[in-house]
Amino acid sequence: MSPSKADFQVVLGQARELVKDQLAMTEWVIMQVAENAPAGISDRLVSLFGRKGKRIRSTLLCLIANCGANAPDKARVAHACASVELLHLASLVHDDIIDGTELRRGQITAHKEWGTQVAVLVGDYVLSQSMRCVIDEEARNVPVIISDAADKLIVGEIMELDHCGEMTLSRGMYNEIIDRKTAALIEAAARIGGIMAGFDKPLVDDCARMGAHFGLAFQIIDDLLDYGFGSKNLDKAKFTDLSNGLITLPLLYYFEDCSAEERSEMESLIKRVATDDVAGEIIARLNAKKSFEKAKAEAQEHLEQALQIADKFPKNNFTDEIVAMFSSMSDRGN
Template sequence: MDIEHIRGLVQADAEAVDQLILARLKSDVALINELGRYIINSGGKRLRPLLVLLAARACGYLGENHIELAAVIEFIHTATLLHDDVVDASDMRRGKQTANAIWGNEAAVLVGDFLYSRSFEMMVSVGSMRVMEILSSTTNTIAEGEVLQLLNCHDPDTTENRYRDVIRYKTAKLFEASAQLGAVLGGQAEPLEQAMARYGMHLGTAFQLIDDALDYGLSNEDIGKNIGDDLAEGKPTLPLIHAMRHGSPDQVRVLRQAIESGGLEHIDTVLDAIESTNAIAYTAQSAQKEADLAMEALDDLPASVYKEALYGLAEFSVNRSY
């Protein structure tokens, strides 16, 4: 099942989410409207809100609150992107200028804060303490992940375990919440709720691992950013960590220097080290293991076309080229 077929299963719901996002972005402050619309319409994959919609339907939910929560998830995700780009001093995302590059860091941070606060305003309207509990814990964990990543930056001694902690906190947690919320809305028992959470966590981990592999494998036109952006920011992702473990002494020396200093002065040597140590293949294999675990977590979910779509999302997460 390809990604367009998957989206087609919940097309009406997804359109309702888009309409709600635009409606809830409205503010009396013109800059919030302008900047918020720019970010929301900048071409993201919208996988996290898609996951909310599919999970809710797969868990038998027939109401409308999944629309509200899918928009909440997208607002939280967008807020983290705004803050990320400021912390990383990024000027490009998805092939377009970042909000902070256009409007400045102050505006980007404050509009990110607006999106966070608006998302909590929206989730309150669902009237579920369990939903509040999951999402408040999620946003706290994401913030911890941001700090963990900051601590890892420019540190060539970052281990694979520390790197995976960042993924689990910073990226996978929102995927986990997205799938878990579907089970909560569907009134599922605790075992299935936790199984859906595991599905989301492994899916998000696989997704991020492939993102980190793509950073060293595709051009700007393919993924909307430049090869080696993570290296330029001094981020020791899994391809670099693996190359550090298995490279020659000369390669390790250059890799350490590249991570410590950031920038792309040694990009050719870094790419050679990544290729000679099969670091991309190792990262892809790690992602596939996570996708397999995600699909295993769905074993007790009743059969439906939406369950098949969740399988399809796991496959897409590791087979994509963008």
């Protein structure tokens, strides 16, 4: 399978158009959560839910769900998608508090707008509601899949904090952190999509593996975008990871290919990343070691693995869009 490259945002728009009815119902389910919330929470949720992201996870779930022999029940798919998106949003609200992020999706973050205490509790409420969305799901393993994904997100965040600023972070630990923090929820969305497509267990497991590879690639590209590598109209501040002491894949590649003196100099630069021109020096050193290119190649490897699994799916328009999403991911600019 060797599909042609295309702009990721264009491809994602085409994918969303293909499953627009299910995504529209997903938005309705999400807004019902806001409208049915108690006073003092409802208006905040309406504001929060109005800041729509790319809906990558729910779009992937919908595409996979429609790859089977029979069209899935739209309400089941919509509630599953809403659960995934609400869990993702709750994690973002909490992550922004932990990271001290002031901008998300081009708008002021929840904790900056409402204060940290309220934002924490709003995030908790959204997390609770994400579970409620699938409480009546007929496939009884779906709520467990969502709960497991939530556990992994939380553990991944704790692991990241435990290793914050650790210049000797291992590749194994880095992979475990991003597997939990990012890939786990995309893996869950893909697994649920396979269940709703009516796939047999081996193919459902393949869907999960495919989602995990896609999620790992997604996070690695995010690591690159944080440095401005390949970025275009980025809706969040650059160098957030470095400023928060997070050692990500480009730096890991650099440390694998540098002298003791270069390591010492880089560690010193990282500690002064907020200083004028220091970020530029870090980027120059990473470019010199081709660290960005190596990280991008690793992301591409994960995407190739995902594409190989997608090749097992029935051939239809939905599978074609999945392939197009995977093929264009490595060149996304935001």
